[in-house]
Amino acid sequence: MPHLPTWHADRMIVIGDAAHAPSPTSGQGASLSLEDAVALAKCLRDLRGIPAALTRFEALRRPRVERIVKQAAKINNAKAAGPIARFTRDAMLPYILPKVANSEETRRTYMYHIDWDTPVGATAP
Ligand SMILES: Cc1cc2nc3c(=O)[nH]c(=O)nc-3n(C[C@H](O)[C@H](O)[C@H](O)COP(=O)(O)OP(=O)(O)OC[C@H]3O[C@@H](n4cnc5c(N)ncnc54)[C@H](O)[C@@H]3O)c2cc1C
Numbered sequence: 001m002p003h004l005p006t007w008h009a010d011r012m013i014v015i016g017d018a019a020h021a022p023s024p025t026s027g028q029g030a031s032l033s034l035e036d037a038v039a040l041a042k043c044l045r046d047l048r049g050i051p052a053a054l055t056r057f058e059a060l061r062r063p064r065v066e067r068i069v070k071q072a073a074k075i076n077n078a079k080a081a082g083p084i085a086r087f088t089r090d091a092m093l094p095y096i097l098p099k100v101a102n103s104e105e106t107r108r109t110y111m112y113h114i115d116w117d118t119p120v121g122a123t124a125p
Pocket of ligand 1: 015016017021026028030032
């Protein structure tokens with residue numbers, strides 16, 4: 001998500017993903033949103049006036065969330081294959097996939113079938 005220069009105006013504020021959605025690969029978005037909720041509640045509890053509380057909230061939270069958003073973007077780039085890795089992957093997969101995709105283990109997992117008409121016996125199997 002693009003950088004959001006302002007999170008609040010008067011008595012309105014955006015928090016969580018609406019303010020600073022990190023890449024899903026970070027595994028941090030929900031945690032940051034929950035932290036926001038607690039931090040915002042504390043600011044509203046402890047500071048006089050809503051605008052002051054919202055300003056303080058943004059100042060408190062921005063450095064942490066922006067560091068994590070940046071870190072997540074970096075991880076994302078590392079997870080995406082580069083041109084050489086893409087070429088090698090695309091050249092190899094047609095040979096590798098038919099072998100691994102049809103293995104005994106794969107078939108046991110993905111081709112599992114329960115026959116509706118067969119009655120269940122009282123004992124195993
Ligand atoms: C594929 C994927 C994997 C993820 N994995 C992780 C993970 O492992 N760990 C982690 O911490 N985070 C993960 N996240 C991120 C996490 O889901 C989000 O960061 C988190 O849900 C953000 O919470 P939020 O409350 O800010 O926003 P949301 O969860 O998006 O909640 C916003 C809510 O507002 C509602 N809404 C929108 N517009 C209006 C409107 N006009 N009126 C009323 N309601 C409205 C929406 O329907 C929604 O229910 C993942 C995200 C994705 C997409």
